[in-house]
Amino acid sequence: MIRxxxxxxxxxxxxxxxxVELEVTVHGEAGESEGRVRALAYPALVGRPEVGDTVLLNTTALAMGLGTGGYAMVVAVPDRLPPDPAGPGxxxxARYTPLQATLAGADEQGSPYxxxxxExxxxxxxxxxxxxxxxxxxAVLCGLYGGAPAPDGRPRVAYVMTDGGALPAWFSMSCARLRESGWLCGVVTTGQAFGGDVEAVTVHTGLLAARHVLEADVAIVAQGPGNLGTGTRWGFSGVAAGEAVNAAAVLGGRPVASLRVSEGDRRERHVGVSHHSLTAYGRVALARALVAVPELPGEFGARVAEQAAKLADRxxxxxxxxxxxxxxxxxSPVRLSTMGRSLDEDAAYFxxxxAAGRLAASLLS
Known part of the structure; x- marks a missing residue:
């Protein structure tokens, strides 16, 4: 379970x-040195580690080569615990886990919102x-800001993060940089995800908070960094994209579906329009959405259009x-990378x- x-x-x-990133000398079960690793700590959860501190690490995903960005995760600084939290919330x-966190939810009683x-x-x-x-x-933001702008020159865009990938929004360096550069007006963390500018219980209240708390003109809904997939028809965290379409529609929003497209993925099920998009939008989404179909050139573009046409009935x-x-x-103010592939290595994906961002921008005019 845990290493x-x-x-x-x-x-x-x-x-x-x-x-905060750390360099840590790791000791094995018998106390022997196992070399050095990069580790990641979330100070709000474990305090701020300093040079010389002993840290307790979870190295499971790192040892298995999973998508943690190459990090061991700091679980505790046992010899120097952080102060007790203060304030409302x-x-x-992360309920009923050893690192469950108490936060101030936008929609809870006592919240100013x-x-x-x-109602x-x-x-x-x-x-x-x-x-x-x-x-x-x-990439969606690049399309939004390259398209038709809001009257003030730039729409306010909120990121609504679901809990299919990383739970802490703090893991995303992109979120931090996009906020600092003014490309995001805020991050709303929903479900079991946490660490956003606004905390919400569900995707529904997350969208409402994006609109009524952050005063967003546009919301982007996607899971946090990381992606769970099993190579089966239904066993992948991206199924939630279809559920997000339903949430947006039932709340009177205008859902815009971004297709997951790849020309560089070596797995056939993800080449062209990924089966993730075809399942999430073709089977899970019950409400109608605008599906952005990029006009890509050549035979590959024709393949994408043909695959996307499977969604035309819904x-x-x-x-x-x-x-x-x-x-x-x-x-882009942040590095573009998907599954380790850059813009040059998989331009079709980005x-x-x-294109979905460009389509959303056209709805603002």
Whole structure:
């Protein structure tokens, strides 16, 4: 279940909102050195480790080569515990795990936003872009800001993070950089996910908070970094994209479905339009959405259009030109990467996400 290790902090590396990188010398079960690893600590959960501290690590995913970004995770600084939390908050996330956290939820009693959200039932036609992977987030934004702008020159965009991938929003360096650069007006963490600017119980209240608390013009819904998939028809966390379409529609939003497209993935089920998108939008989504179909060139573009046509009975397909989007993507304030592939290595993936952003921007005019 968990591979436990103790270690000593020998260096402190990069920091971003909610997270700090460490270099840790790891000791095995018998106390022998196992070398050094990169570790990640969330100071709000475990305190701020310093050089010389003993830290308790979870190295399971690192040892298995899973998608933790190459990190061991700091579970505790046992010899120097952080102070008890102060302030309001009764929303418990990561519930009944050893690291369950109590947070101030936007929609809970005692919140300054409780009255605004208690009877809220609509997002007032707000475009809601739904994507499978976290890596689509900056690409969608590139398309949004390269498209038709809001009257003030730039729409306010909120990221609504679901709990299919990482639970702490702090894990995402992209979120931190996008907020710092003004590309996001805030992050709403929903379900068991936590660490956003606003905490919400469900995707529904997350969308309502994006609209009525963060005053967003557009929301982007996607899971946090990481993606759970088993290679089966239904066993993948991206199924939630279909459920997000339903949530956006029932709240009076305008769902825009971003297709997961790849020309660089070596797995056939993800080449062209991924089976994730075909299942989530073709089987799970019961409400109609606008599906952004990128006008990609050549035989590959024809393949994408043909596969997307399978969704035409349930959704409204919108062909979106991609001229100028490559340049917009190249200007992203954060590094573009999906499954280890860059913009140059899988341009189709990022162009498809940017096309969804371009389509959402057209709904604002």
């Amino acid at each position: 436990w290790r103790k270690g000593e902090v020998v260096g402190v590396g990069r920091e971003w909102t909610g997270a 009764h929303l418990v996330k 409780h009255e605004a959200l208690r 809220a039932d609509s997002v007032d036609g707000m475009p809601v872009v739904v994507a499978d992977l976290h890596s689509a987030l900056p 959704h409204d397909l919108v062909s979106v030109p991609v001229e100028g989007l490559r340049e917009a993507l190249a200007a 162009l498809a996400a940017a």
